[in-house]
Amino acid sequence: MSHRPRYRRYQPRLYQRRMPIFWWVHRAAHIRFITRELTSVFVAFGALELLFLVRALGQGPAAYAAFLAWLQTPVALILNAVTVLMLLFHSLTWFNLAPRALVLHAGGRRIPDAAVRGLNYAAWVVVSAGLAGLLLAT
């Protein structure tokens, strides 16, 4: 037979899509996620501030007083107010997610999610109350 079949070798030309930089703005869940991630910046800020406070304490009364004076400036007040809000958001979202990672068993039964969450909150309250007690006692 003279005519040859015209087979085409299979050569896929795949179409690759890319994620845009602002991939996270279209969906409420993604915005929540990015916010949660961004709050870690404030967690870091809070920790640093505490370290600087301890350092000032170590440097003597003058340094400590200067640090306290800085803490009373409007900038520091606003920054710390925002930090507290961000820390709350950060802690609450993570406490609520805890049961997803922490699967505990007691007496052959799985501890319900609400209890795991509750334990986290209880620990938080106990530690906070302990710290508050310590601070108020001095």
Place this chain on the structure above:
Amino acid sequence: MTEETITLEIFRYRPEREEAPAFQAYEVPCRKDWVILDALNYIKDELDGSLSFRWSCRMGVCGSCGMMVNGTPVLTCGAFLSSYRPGPIRVEPLANFPVVRDLVILMTDFMEKLNRVHPWLIRHEEQPVSAGEYLQTPAQLAEYKPYSMCINCLLCYAACPVYGLEPTFIGPAAIALAQRYNLDSRDEGFRQRTDVLSQDDGIWECTFVGECSTVCPKGVDPAGAIQRYKLTAAVAWWKHFLLPWQRGT
């Protein structure tokens, strides 16, 4: 009688014909009992035979009909047209995967990753047949059962921004399936799987966006599986670090 209709805007990509994909609109009857997959089949049968897409079971079992519908990954055999009224409905291939043609994606990457997590029962030593079956209590079964429901539909990969940005990430379903075997009382392969999953592209890539669990049609909760795995892996690492003479599984 005029029947109510709805418009589907479908992602078309025919590599032998066009360089870049484009959307094509089709008007289909909006029947009460029709799902998006029915509409696609209607288009293929009645309007345009050149449309390509995958499907098989039509009942949420085979996992082959996953697509992006208005930007969300869904099984098209389980998504009713009427819930998207008045439309238009945008249908695209699953995000984060290369497109072969129209609504068909290439899933080779997942198949390779799935294989890497050894998704089967691993035993140090098989017990002889004469010893009988490996028995399991209902509680032991309940431990891994949810993870065994995965149908490899890849909706979770399409929903995962980490996989989209970092395609080497081993991904939600593969880790959930690793957990399916890790949590099986008959399995002894935790260490082997953890060697794979504690690499850079394993569990630690996950930042817990959680969308994989939201879109999963089988309630597998891959996000939960990954966080659980992180915790177990971290505990195992510390144990090994502090008590190196105790080599558990």
